[in-house]
Amino acid sequence: MAKGTYNRRERPAKPALTREGIVATALDVMRAEGVERVTMRRLAQELDTGPASLYVYVRDTEELHAAVLDELLGHIPLTDTGGDWRTRLWTVLMSYQEVLYTNPSLARVALVTKLTGPNYLAVLDTVLALLTEGGMAPGQAAWAVDILLLMFTASAVEHGTQQQKGDGDKNHEALIQALDTVSPDRYPFIAELGPDLVSGPPEARARWTFDTLLNGAMTTPRPAVG
């Protein structure tokens, strides 16, 4: 850290204080410590400045998280994934969900803020293209893409691997416990089904959900829109 002869070409320790530098640092911190550590203060520390400085480049924490998510979405393969349109649509949605799955906090961001980043738009456009290829009318596809992405985003939020401690497991066990010991008088249908409600391999459930949404969207005409 001595002043003077430091060669600035040689791997600068800190990214520049720009939007790109901030987002890049956010990605680093996220991968190393999880999204919950991607805070203005933590980032400012990493960038050797005060938190106030970041507000020149980023509106607020939510916008920062959205930028991080868009960056992540940039890595999912959208073309040449093989198979017919239905298979390719499934592949895209699974890739999308995987990104959110491994980081449920970002999935929450996807639900709460309207994403407008270039990579999210690319996913959107690809899904629309595939639905069109599958013979869906444009208006119908416009509504279908919404529920497809919403459903898989929500599912990621719900089932996403809470990498923090075994919290998710405890919660899940509590649910199974509750479903199993429920009063048959008050909740006859839950009691009848019991743990079946929550069972089944996740992949099979995801696939059934996908087929259900697609079959439904194909056969349910939109109401006349004024």
Next chain:
Amino acid sequence: MAKGTYNRRERPAKPALTREGIVATALDVMRAEGVERVTMRRLAQELDTGPASLYVYVRDTEELHAAVLDELLGHIPLTDTGGDWRTRLWTVLMSYQEVLYTNPSLARVALVTKLTGPNYLAVLDTVLALLTEGGMAPGQAAWAVDILLLMFTASAVEHGTQQQKGDGDKNHEALIQALDTVSPDRYPFIAELGPDLVSGPPEARARWTFDTLLNGAMTTPRPAVG
């Protein structure tokens, strides 16, 4: 506040320090100041104690929020709402969504934590009953109830009235702006559809979503479960 002659029967200013008292206070604070003010510290202040005291009755903030939500769900009408099973199912889901809609922060809770409260279980049981009445096989209904509640919960999170400032509106306008000015070369399908992607009366979209899920679930058999 003078000691001595205060008649304790006369509307005690503070609820007792019990789980019920805490949840009741939480509801008051929520209605008066919004869920984001339902914090351990705020509640402790309201109950004239320190935040640490609450941990005797409540595991953590998340559990507290879940308890508040369950309380709210206790008010939705589940029986004698009129119409055939499909109409009644629609009514239940709309009531459920309305609760979440007016409090998106609680909708987030519904997504993140597995709810096991008595009133949530009652909603679950009712939906299962109606699907069964509609002729759906038990196993099929078990999976269908999951996607129905998940979808309407997610939708509430996404579109819920952000009563805090005009934040939601800004966000929405930004999306419309983005969809409208998108590059037709990079995003041909989005450009083609434009604002149509986001248009349509919310109620009509909700209804289409409902019919789509139901039609899909009715016609898409589950894979053989081992």
Next chain:
DNA sequence: ACCTGAACACCGTTCAAGT
């Protein structure tokens, strides 16, 4: 313009110590 120190106004949770 860009940048920042410091402040304002908060959080959740734990723990040692009291009753």
Next chain:
DNA sequence: ACCTGAACACCGTTCAAGT
């Protein structure tokens, strides 16, 4: 057991003041 003061370890955001 139940209850608590105090502490630990953080947050987001604004603003006046500097360069």
